[in-house]
Amino acid sequence: MGCEAAVAGLVLGGVMTSFLGWRSVMLVNVPAPIGLAGASVSWQALGLKAERRKQGRKEEETKTISRSGRDTPGVVTFTVGLIFLVYALTEAAISRISRISTIVPARYLRNFLRDFFYIERRERKLFVPMQFIKRPIH
Numbered sequence: 001m002g003c004e005a006a007v008a009g010l011v012l013g014g015v016m017t018s019f020l021g022w023r024s025v026m027l028v029n030v031p032a033p034i035g036l037a038g039a040s041v042s043w044q045a046l047g048l049k050a051e052r053r054k055q056g057r058k059e060e061e062t063k064t065i066s067r068s069g070r071d072t073p074g075v076v077t078f079t080v081g082l083i084f085l086v087y088a089l090t091e092a093a094i095s096r097i098s099r100i101s102t103i104v105p106a107r108y109l110r111n112f113l114r115d116f117f118y119i120e121r122r123e124r125k126l127f128v129p130m131q132f133i134k135r136p137i138h
Contacts, residue, residue, distance in 0.1 A: 077112050077113075
């Protein structure tokens with residue numbers, strides 16, 4: 001299913017740019033992720049309410065950071081850290097690595113990845129299992 005969706009996206013994107021211009025792609029690429037994020041948040045909220053109703057008691061305080069049992073803070077910090085990694089590498093390729101436009105994103109990358117590992121140490125349901133990170137590469 002994933003391959004078909006990728007091919008369909010490429011074909012539809014090509015058709016849209018051919019007939020409507022490249023700006024028309026933004027009519028799909030901007031609202032779609034916003035709508036999916038909103039649907040995901042509401043789906044999680046509904047699931048959390050149903051889970052609380054099913055238990056019929058207050059949620060116990062745990063050592064986890066996220067209340068829904070998902071590692072949302074870990075996912076967000078990891079994703080933002082990777083965005084800064086890509087931006088820093090792109091800027092380093094365009095300009096010198098010692099320029100401020102490369103150093104600042106690299107520092108943000110360091111901070112977000114540090115926060116990611118801090119969150120992952122405290123979280124019960126991990127986004128990336130630590131055994132996966134510690135595993136040697138052959």
